[in-house]
Amino acid sequence: MAHIKLAQNKVAELKEVCKKFNNDKGELINVLHAAQSLFGYLPAEVQEVVANELNVSIAHVHGVVSFYSFFTMIPKGKYPISICMGTACYVRGAEKVLNEFKKLLDIKVGETTPDGVFSLNSLRCVGACGLAPVVTVGEKVHGRVAVEDVKSIIEEYKNDKE
Amino acid sequence: MDKIKLTIDNTLVEVEKGTTVLEAAKLTGVDIPTLCYLKLEDTAFENTPGGCRMCVVEVEGRRNLAPSCKTQCEDGMFVSTHTPRVVNARRTVMELILSDHPFECLVCTKSGKCDLQSLAQDLGIREIHYQGEKSTYKGDESPGIIREPEKCIMCRRCETACNDVQTVGTLSALYRGFGSVVAPAFEMDLDHSSCTFCGQCVAVCPTGALIERDNTWKVMEAIMNPKKTVIVQTAPAVRAALGEEFGYEAGTLVTGKMVSALRKIGFDYVFDTDFAADLTIMEEGTELLERLNKHLQGDKNVKLPMLTSCCPGWVNFFEYHFPDMLDIPSTAKSPQQMFGAIAKSYFAEKMNIDRKDLVVVSVMPCLAKKFEAARPEFAVDGDPDVNVSITTRELAQMIKSANLNFDALKDDDFDRPLGESSGAGVIFGSTGGVIEAAVRTAYELHTGKTLEKVDFNELRGFEGIRSATIDFDGLPINIGIAHGLGNARTLLEEIRAGKSQFHAIEIMACPGGCIGGGGQPYHHGDVSILKKRQIAIYQEDAGKPIRKSHENPYIQNLYKEYLGAPCSEKSHELLHTNYFAKKKKIEIE
Ligand code: SF4
Numbered sequence: 219m220a221h222i223k224l225a226q227n228k229v230a231e232l233k234e235v236c237k238k239f240n241n242d243k244g245e246l247i248n249v250l251h252a253a254q255s256l257f258g259y260l261p262a263e264v265q266e267v268v269a270n271e272l273n274v275s276i277a278h279v280h281g282v283v284s285f286y287s288f289f290t291m292i293p294k295g296k297y298p299i300s301i302c303m304g305t306a307c308y309v310r311g312a313e314k315v316l317n318e319f320k321k322l323l324d325i326k327v328g329e330t331t332p333d334g335v336f337s338l339n340s341l342r343c344v345g346a347c348g349l350a351p352v353v354t355v356g357e358k359v360h361g362r363v364a365v366e367d368v369k370s371i372i373e374e375y376k377n378d379k380e
Numbered sequence: 381m382d383k384i385k386l387t388i389d390n391t392l393v394e395v396e397k398g399t400t401v402l403e404a405a406k407l408t409g410v411d412i413p414t415l416c417y418l419k420l421e422d423t424a425f426e427n428t429p430g431g432c433r434m435c436v437v438e439v440e441g442r443r444n445l446a447p448s449c450k451t452q453c454e455d456g457m458f459v460s461t462h463t464p465r466v467v468n469a470r471r472t473v474m475e476l477i478l479s480d481h482p483f484e485c486l487v488c489t490k491s492g493k494c495d496l497q498s499l500a501q502d503l504g505i506r507e508i509h510y511q512g513e514k515s516t517y518k519g520d521e522s523p524g525i526i527r528e529p530e531k532c533i534m535c536r537r538c539e540t541a542c543n544d545v546q547t548v549g550t551l552s553a554l555y556r557g558f559g560s561v562v563a564p565a566f567e568m569d570l571d572h573s574s575c576t577f578c579g580q581c582v583a584v585c586p587t588g589a590l591i592e593r594d595n596t597w598k599v600m601e602a603i604m605n606p607k608k609t610v611i612v613q614t615a616p617a618v619r620a621a622l623g624e625e626f627g628y629e630a631g632t633l634v635t636g637k638m639v640s641a642l643r644k645i646g647f648d649y650v651f652d653t654d655f656a657a658d659l660t661i662m663e664e665g666t667e668l669l670e671r672l673n674k675h676l677q678g679d680k681n682v683k684l685p686m687l688t689s690c691c692p693g694w695v696n697f698f699e700y701h702f703p704d705m706l707d708i709p710s711t712a713k714s715p716q717q718m719f720g721a722i723a724k725s726y727f728a729e730k731m732n733i734d735r736k737d738l739v740v741v742s743v744m745p746c747l748a749k750k751f752e753a754a755r756p757e758f759a760v761d762g763d764p765d766v767n768v769s770i771t772t773r774e775l776a777q778m779i780k781s782a783n784l785n786f787d788a789l790k791d792d793d794f795d796r797p798l799g800e801s802s803g804a805g806v807i808f809g810s811t812g813g814v815i816e817a818a819v820r821t822a823y824e825l826h827t828g829k830t831l832e833k834v835d836f837n838e839l840r841g842f843e844g845i846r847s848a849t850i851d852f853d854g855l856p857i858n859i860g861i862a863h864g865l866g867n868a869r870t871l872l873e874e875i876r877a878g879k880s881q882f883h884a885i886e887i888m889a890c891p892g893g894c895i896g897g898g899g900q901p902y903h904h905g906d907v908s909i910l911k912k913r914q915i916a917i918y919q920e921d922a923g924k925p926i927r928k929s930h931e932n933p934y935i936q937n938l939y940k941e942y943l944g945a946p947c948s949e950k951s952h953e954l955l956h957t958n959y960f961a962k963k964k965k966i967e968i969e
Pocket residue numbers: 525538541542543546548549550551574575576577578579580581582
């Protein structure tokens with residue numbers, strides 16, 4: 219496993235989070251949620267800090283992280299792609315759009331392309347049902363996406379790679 | 381206690397409230413098959429996840445089959461353990477497990493001792509009606525333990541041993557569904573994890589998913605090499621358990637046959653770790669008295685209690701979990717390593733053998749000893765003091781491979797000089813034994829008087845944590861004993877909190893001490909086997925003409941000829957060591 223170095227201020231922030239939950243083992247899932255929103259993902263090093271702060275074994279923490287699908291150990295890509303799978307989007311073909319992204323990027327949901335540019339996720343309703351099916355790339359929202367549009371969306375950001 | 385009555389297979393049985401159907405059935409002579417369930421009486425081990433459904437029974441009035449290991453008896457209950465529905469369910473469970481299990485019985489280390497295999501045979505499975513993809517995982521070949529997750533049936537016994545009993549926390553179920561596996565965090569190798577190599581997970585694993593690294597071939601290669609002189613040392617607990625592998629009743633001492641077998645296998649000298657145990661007592665006992673005297677004189681720099689250090693599983697544990705307390709354990713090496721150091725110096729010089737041509741093999745009840753033997757600080761110019769460490773189980777394997785009829789072997793004696801030992805050296809194999817041996821010697825050295833009674837029954841027993849006060853001629857010495865790392869943790873935390881009243885504490889990683897080591901013949905959940913081994917150890921001690929380490933003439937001679945005095949400069953160089961904080965630090969930029 220590649221080792222990463224965590225920034226000191228982020229670690230301090232993480233420890234604060236643990237303290238907010240009274241360093242209570244029973245709050246592990248909530249702490250991990252908070253940690254994931256802080257770091258964007260849960261690398262081994264972050265799990266280790268949490269294990270130490272909550273005084274549980276690192277194996278137990280990884281057990282929990284790997285059990286729930288909403289936790290991820292893979293960093294998001296530079297352009298995180300999310301496909302809305304809410305009812306409105308779904309009935310308008312979001313799944314086909316998702317499959318096209320999977321095919322063209324050659325990754326599964328929850329993964330990141332090896333070059334770190336794109337990551338793929340599905341979301342519950344984003345509240346833009348009028349634009350269904352909706353795809354967000356970073357902060358930007360693409361509406362009424364058809365399977366044929368997928369390729370050009372990818373190209374748009376790929377060329378922006380600089 | 382409230383009593384309740386129920387009927388199991390048409391037999392009326394009365395049990396205490398809270399009894400499970402599984403336990404009640406046992407009273408009526410029915411052993412319901414189990415797979416995940418395991419309880420070790422008189423220890424903290426209790427694994428009842430209720431996950432495998434092998435133990436299901438029919439309970440009248442309930443629609444679903446009930447797992448008997450999880451179901452409590454109720455008054456008036458009517459249970460059937462062997463209906464067609466039950467039998468079918470069990471066979472289905474077994475077939476499903478086997479459909480995702482490699483068919484490697486012919487070459488599996490666990491074959492013949494595997495609970496899964498024998499249960500499949502008992503159920504009479506001859507065909508598997510399910511076919512599907514078999515799961516594959518990252519394996520792990522660490523110096524002490526090999527993990528083969530393909531053979532794992534997710535019973536979680538190893539997790540209970542590691543997390544609840546030993547409080548080490550190395551293992552956890554990871555991922556979910558088909559891909560789930562029991563492994564260290566991030567599936568890292570045990571080597572890099574918090575694992576102590578105590579081997580207690582191996583001792584309870586029902587399959588070949590967790591096994592020791594087999595070093596027997598390395599030993600044979602050395603024996604077959606004409607350039608090498610190969611010597612062997614056998615730990616105290618081995619002689620009290622080896623017989624079980626050859627059908628002897630647990631607790632049968634087979635010391636003489638074991639020596640004879642080792643000689644026939646081809647070792648040039650057959651020595652005894654008990655000799656080194658006597659040596660350990662000389663060093664550790666002297667260190668204890670030195671620390672005690674300084675402490676009594678008010679020296680604040682001297683830390684008490686002193687902890688024993690002969691168990692490498694325990695050493696690994698405190699290096700990882702108590703890195704702030706590395707100055708509390710005795711600096712004395714374990715008997716295995718003392719033996720190696722003396723063999724490759726004193727003995728090699730005496731025999732005029734280059735240490736590189738001398739191969740030291742150890743037979744141990746233990747997997748942590750494999751790890752210990754490989755520690756870089758126990759080697760000189762890359763040549764390890766102990767070259768190869770094998771377990772009691774591996775020795776049995778070697779005896780079988782050598783076509784020896786164990787039953788017919790005549791009793792033989794250890795070679796001199798490293799084969800002579802006192803009764804004090806023998807009891808190292810049981811919890812409480814090391815400290816009793818130390819007391820026998822420390823008492824006489826401290827008081828200058830002869831001990832009238834060498835048996836300290838107050839230090840013996842099977843309880844997880846014990847304590848006793850021994851009168852050193854007016855000076856009360858408080859002694860603590862813990863076996864099992866969870867119990868050790870309790871005493872360690874007391875010390876950390878400044879609440880410990882003890883002067884000396886003995887700690888062993890395994891239940892019962894080395895007699896319950898991770899390399900011993902499998903007990904399959906029967907704790908009475910460990911207790912019988914324990915009795916055997918004290919029997920061997922009682923039958924020895926010399927019962928105190930400092931009276932062993934070969935030990936006296938070793939000091940006279942070579943070491944000088946206990947804790948001398950030479951002794952420190954050869955027989956003492958340092959400890960290292962093991963916990964990985966998180967890198968922060
Ligand atoms: S050997 Fe001991 S410490 Fe290591 S995983 Fe097994 S039970 Fe845990």
